[in-house]
Amino acid sequence: MTVVIGFEGSANKLGIGIVRDGKVLSNPRVTYITPPGEGFLPRDTAKHHQAHVLDVLEKALLEANVKPSEIDVVCYTKGPGMGAPLVSVAVVARTVAQLWNKPIIGVNHCIGHIEMGRTITGAENPTVLYVSGGNTQVIAYSQKRYRIFGETVDIAVGNCLDRFARVLKLSNDPSPGYNIEQMAKRGKILVPLPYVVKGMDVSFSGLLSYIEDRAESLLGSGQYTKEDLCFSLQETVFAMLVETTERAMAHCGSKEVLIVGGVGCNVRLQDMMEKMAKERGATLFATDERFCIDNGAMIAQAGLEMYLSGQTTKWEETTCTQRFRTDEVEVTWRD
Amino acid sequence: MDIADNKQLVKQGAEAKIFKGSFLRKPAMFKERFRKTYRHPILDESITKERMKAEARSLVRCRMLGIHTPAVYSIDFSTRVIIMEDVSEDTQTMRMYIDNVQNSNKNDVLKELKPLMERVGQIIATLHKNSIVHGDLTTSNMLVKLGRDRSTPEVIIIDFGLSYVDGSAEDKGVDLYVLERAFLSTHPNTEELFKTLLQSYRRNYGKGSSEVLNKLEEVRMRGRKRTMVG
Incomplete structure (x- = not known):
């Protein structure tokens, strides 16, 4: 013991x-x-x-x-x-x-x-999407290392979400990401946002500046609500993450995917990843806030x-x- | 009307299903970018269209530059299919090719793969000199065509869905960075090989290559220096 x-x-x-x-x-x-x-x-x-x-x-x-x-x-x-x-x-x-x-x-x-994700879920050799306030990496194990296949080329996805929450003055309790997630559930209209994928890498800084610059005028126009902006942001950044994860899985021939890190407890992200995994005949492993965060x-x-x-x-x-x-x-x- | 006869699924990549069949009685590949149910339908539609256009354009541009890519036969937005030349005969992915050489217990893996790496460096230099950024360079997106004499295998570049035209050193640097990480993470202990590729890139690109390679270094450092909190 x-x-x-x-x-x-x-x-x-x-x-x-x-x-x-x-x-x-x-x-x-x-x-x-x-x-x-x-x-x-x-x-x-x-x-x-x-x-x-x-x-x-x-x-x-x-x-x-x-x-x-x-x-x-x-x-x-x-x-x-x-x-x-x-x-x-x-x-x-x-x-x-x-x-x-x-x-x-x-x-x-x-x-x-x-390692926490692997222990809790029982995933054996998954492709790992690690998403948090400071990290955005697509990782797979090979020859004694967790190798980074894809990564953000600028800011982390959680950082992008947190900073957007600041623009909307959302509460940081329990976390800005959680509050974006709740608002996004009530969003309906998709605002077109920059979608930047480079192979297995992603970039969020351009998207963040874009929405930071326009949030006020978009809301002021009366055409979109705060909920719509949260919804659009989530739909766009999560699609980028699922896409690069899928590319890494295709590249590595992987049949398991594990999401870890604070952003990983977002249910919409898990739901999108689940759909992707099903389409490929793969299995999704995810944990809840106790172990993601x-x-x-x-x-x-x-x-x-x-x-x-x-x-x-x-x-x-x-x-x-x-x-x-x-x-x-x-x-x-x-x- | 289905213009394809006897389509057969040969591969499901991250973005598309690849079928083999015939088009106007020629053997052809059908690349179908199936709907991604995880993605919002509007987003999915616009991404798919953009990528089909990017792919078709770049494939044509490459052929004009003498870079070996599949010829485009037809493109159909409604079914999300690009029909192109079947290049699969006697080919395998660069990824498998390198794996095979590495696993063959030959003492001199470096020497064996050097000419191939030089060829890849040369091809990417040609792309970049002509402002084509591939956007997804990996060893899965390069095919090695084994000739009768195995001395100089030919390299075919595929999967141009993320490509675009851009003259900036920054974007070319990121293009090389994407390849570098995909390369080194897929094929451990190949740093020397990748150096060969970059040397060939520098030689073939000529004037302006230093600027791109300095950018590559800069992008690498961005990754290394990034504070990773949380």
Whole structure:
């Protein structure tokens, strides 16, 4: 039996999860929510994490009913993410690892998402669409690496959605993306928006400027509602994502597709991906907000795989890095 | 009226179903861009039309430049089909070709594939010099035609649905970037091979190639430097 604790705080979520042999024992999380029209800044986010991290840790241990002595290894997010929030959480992970005298592992955040998704859904060798506020990647495994087949060439899809939500002054509670999703359900008219796909790559920055520039006049004309704009934005950006994912599946001959990352809990995106998968005779795997959105258990789960395959992080290397690509990690736990 | 006789499905790609059949008694390929039910119907319609036009135009332009692509026989928007020359005889995708060479345990994979990479570099240089950006360069979208003497296999470029005409170094740089990532992720440990391709591109493109290759470097760095939060 291997018990792992994982610390995550690379963006505005702070989560600590405890996993025993692939089973999630506890996974509490708090989110730093900013007022409508505002994004989260590194300094304030770090302060939020610092203020809550010990409470969340206590909750994680209590809910899991696990004593520190029963834990085998401490894992934390090494990157990618925002520097100050990452460090604020890592320092706690380093401290408890020393107090409890446990080995420590620095985990790549993206790998955390992938391994959590695989564990929860049982997908074996899926093409992965990883979509969140900071990442948009189409990934497939080959020869000891999660290789990036497609990616955004500019901003992440979640960033595009978040910034559009700011234009409409939508609430950031529980998340801007969730509120766009609810509004989009009531949208009817499709506004033509730039659709930019380059092979397996996508681009959102042009689309974002386009709609930022025109949102006011489109709404002012009385022809379109806020709901229509949300609907059109979702229909367009999700079609781009499903298309590039399908291209990667065709290219790799893959029969499984897994969606991970915060945007992955959007039901419309899942629904579109499901239709695409069915047409190709493939299977869709997706999770809900508990595991799609950043959480501690995913770091614990990826750390568990690393630990069981013999990896631990040397003490001098338990640093953080804002830039840490998915394909930099050697996947020692898969054939 | 169905102008195709005995159509047979040979492949389902990401965007289209490829059928083999005959057109005016000539062997032909039918590329049907089937409706994508996941996409909003209006969006689907406009994307499909745009891509069919782009594909037909670029295929014709390429032939005028002497780049080997399938000849366009006919195009029908109502059934979403482009009918083109059947180039499948003695061909396999570049992807399979490279896999086969890599798996054949030959010691010198690099040497074996070098002439082919040089040829690809040359073809892309010709496309770009003539302002054609392919938009989806992968080793699945290149066919290798095995000649009788296997010394210099011919390369056929297909799938021009995402292509467009653009003279900017930026777009050409992104075109190469798309190929680079598709190439290196599909064929691990082929960095040297890809270098050969780029060297040939530089040589054949001539003046202006530095600008494109600098853009390529810039686009690469964009990816590496992107802060990835969340």
